[in-house]
Amino acid sequence: MDEVIRVKGLTKLYGRNAVLRGIDCAIKATEVVCVIGPSGSGKSTFLRCLNGLEDASGGQILVHGVAVHETKTDIDALRSDIGMVFQRFNLFPHKTVLENITLAPCKVRGLTYAQARLRASELLQKVGLLDKIDAYPNQLSGGQQQRVAIARALAMQPRIMLFDEPTSALDPEMVGEVLAVMQSLAEEGMTMVVVTHEMGFARQVADRVLFIDEGVVMEEGTPAAIFDNPSHERTRRFLSKVL
Amino acid sequence: MEQVLWFGWFRADIVSQYAGLFWRGLQMTIAVTLICIVLGTALGLAIGLARVAEGRHSPAKQLCKYLLQWPAAVYVSFFRGTPLFVQILLIHFALLPLFINPADGLLISGETARDLKQNYGAFISGVVALTLNSGAYISEIFRAGIQSIDKGQVEASRSLGMSFPRTMYHIILPQAFRRMLPPLGNNAIALLKDSSLISAIGLAELAYAARTVAGAYSRYWEPYLTISLMYWVLTLALAYGVKRLEVRYGRGDSR
Numbered sequence: 358m359d360e361v362i363r364v365k366g367l368t369k370l371y372g373r374n375a376v377l378r379g380i381d382c383a384i385k386a387t388e389v390v391c392v393i394g395p396s397g398s399g400k401s402t403f404l405r406c407l408n409g410l411e412d413a414s415g416g417q418i419l420v421h422g423v424a425v426h427e428t429k430t431d432i433d434a435l436r437s438d439i440g441m442v443f444q445r446f447n448l449f450p451h452k453t454v455l456e457n458i459t460l461a462p463c464k465v466r467g468l469t470y471a472q473a474r475l476r477a478s479e480l481l482q483k484v485g486l487l488d489k490i491d492a493y494p495n496q497l498s499g500g501q502q503q504r505v506a507i508a509r510a511l512a513m514q515p516r517i518m519l520f521d522e523p524t525s526a527l528d529p530e531m532v533g534e535v536l537a538v539m540q541s542l543a544e545e546g547m548t549m550v551v552v553t554h555e556m557g558f559a560r561q562v563a564d565r566v567l568f569i570d571e572g573v574v575m576e577e578g579t580p581a582a583i584f585d586n587p588s589h590e591r592t593r594r595f596l597s598k599v600l
Numbered sequence: 601m602e603q604v605l606w607f608g609w610f611r612a613d614i615v616s617q618y619a620g621l622f623w624r625g626l627q628m629t630i631a632v633t634l635i636c637i638v639l640g641t642a643l644g645l646a647i648g649l650a651r652v653a654e655g656r657h658s659p660a661k662q663l664c665k666y667l668l669q670w671p672a673a674v675y676v677s678f679f680r681g682t683p684l685f686v687q688i689l690l691i692h693f694a695l696l697p698l699f700i701n702p703a704d705g706l707l708i709s710g711e712t713a714r715d716l717k718q719n720y721g722a723f724i725s726g727v728v729a730l731t732l733n734s735g736a737y738i739s740e741i742f743r744a745g746i747q748s749i750d751k752g753q754v755e756a757s758r759s760l761g762m763s764f765p766r767t768m769y770h771i772i773l774p775q776a777f778r779r780m781l782p783p784l785g786n787n788a789i790a791l792l793k794d795s796s797l798i799s800a801i802g803l804a805e806l807a808y809a810a811r812t813v814a815g816a817y818s819r820y821w822e823p824y825l826t827i828s829l830m831y832w833v834l835t836l837a838l839a840y841g842v843k844r845l846e847v848r849y850g851r852g853d854s855r
Contacts, residue, residue, distance in 0.1 A: 443752060
């Protein structure tokens with residue numbers, strides 16, 4: 358399989374505080390990788406480095422063979438192929454659902470408004486929110502906002518999707534609807550990197566699980582290997598707290 | 601001319617006799633205010649953006665800091681830290697002759713300079729001073745407005761592949777603008793009132809008209825009360841306009 362993301366010796370310092378202390382990993386096309394670990398372990402920082410929202414202090418990240426943190430890299434072009442979904446949704450509050458979804462395809466991809474609108478309504482249909490097409494984000498529930506945010510990212514037809522704790526800010530009864538959308542996306546063969554605390558989702562949907570702690574990948578493997586038979590003491594301790 | 605007394609005290613005939621002067625003064629005050637609102641907002645946006653400019657990588661980082669952030673901060677500090685009245689005098693009597701001078705103007709010299717200075721000198725100085733001054737205040741409004749928008753908005757927009765200028769234009773500024781409207785409105789009202797200071801260098805606006813009338817009759821209630829009312833009506837109109845804009849741009853704001 359094609360390798361779409363290659364991370365080599367990634368480090369990240371905030372002042373003198375090392376958040377990432379040498380991360381190596383490779384992610385292949387259509388793979389679904391869940392990143393788990395205690396809070397403050399650096400897993401969100403790792404994810405945000407993948408599309409250059411965070412600068413790297415050292416090491417290298419290649420996405421489709423392009424070095425993310427090179428100065429001469431066209432970061433906007435690179436990001437347009439990497440969708441991202443945030444913990445706090447980050448929908449544009451002054452724009453309707455439709456406008457949220459059509460803006461970037463029109464401005465960055467050069468779609469006509471009609472094309473973008475068609476694509477938006479297809480995606481809204483898919484996430485089950487076609488009836489909210491003209492609503493403003495503050496008229497939607499958290500789960501609905503997050504589904505719109507997923508549709509917004511998908512409208513760019515990205516080759517990779519990054520999810521940064523997509524259900525952590527949701528009321529419990531809304532977690533399921535968002536996870537269902539993510540699961541169907543995974544089944545369609547999207548390459549996904551998901552930072553999550555939803556262990557059930559990781560076990561069920563992930564092809565591979567990375568356990569990050571203290572800024573390094575402590576352990577990685579299939580969900581079965583990680584959850585049922587963790588080899589590392591820290592992994593065991595973490596899982597005993599969250600499962 | 602026959603005296604007209606209102607309430608046995610107010611010489612209404614003075615006001616009507618000089619109606620033309622007041623009218624032209626009013627037009628001048630409105631013109632100066634509108635021009636300075638437009639230019640000051642443009643300048644304020646530029647300086648406000650300069651103050652929040654940040655480079656990510658090494659050369660751009662230092663360039664932004666020393667060529668944009670610092671000069672902008674010094675500029676704002678100077679124009680907020682010195683009296684507008686002094687700025688007007690400084691610009692009219694010291695700075696303007698440097699640039700527009702029949703003998704050796706840096707910008708314009710010769711006969712054109714003489715005409716320009718004679719006919720429009722006070723207007724140019726006044727507009728320049730008021731624009732530079734309000735630009736400093738407005739830049740602070742822009743800076744605060746931009747910085748009040750959640751960082752997640754920038755991140756969401758950039759993660760979609762939108763460039764920084766596009767993110768500013770489509771995402772940040774429209775949201776910031778909504779929050780900036782009330783302080784921008786206050787600023788516009790302050791600007792309108794401050795324009796009266798330009799009368800000190802002889803621009804024939806409202807305050808100047810009142811001073812002329814007062815000088816001619818040695819009466820003070822009539823001219824100054826008249827222009828007070830005119831300023832009041834103008835500020836009320838401005839406040840109403842801002843209110844309308846707030847309602848119009850208020851949709852979809854999450855707070």
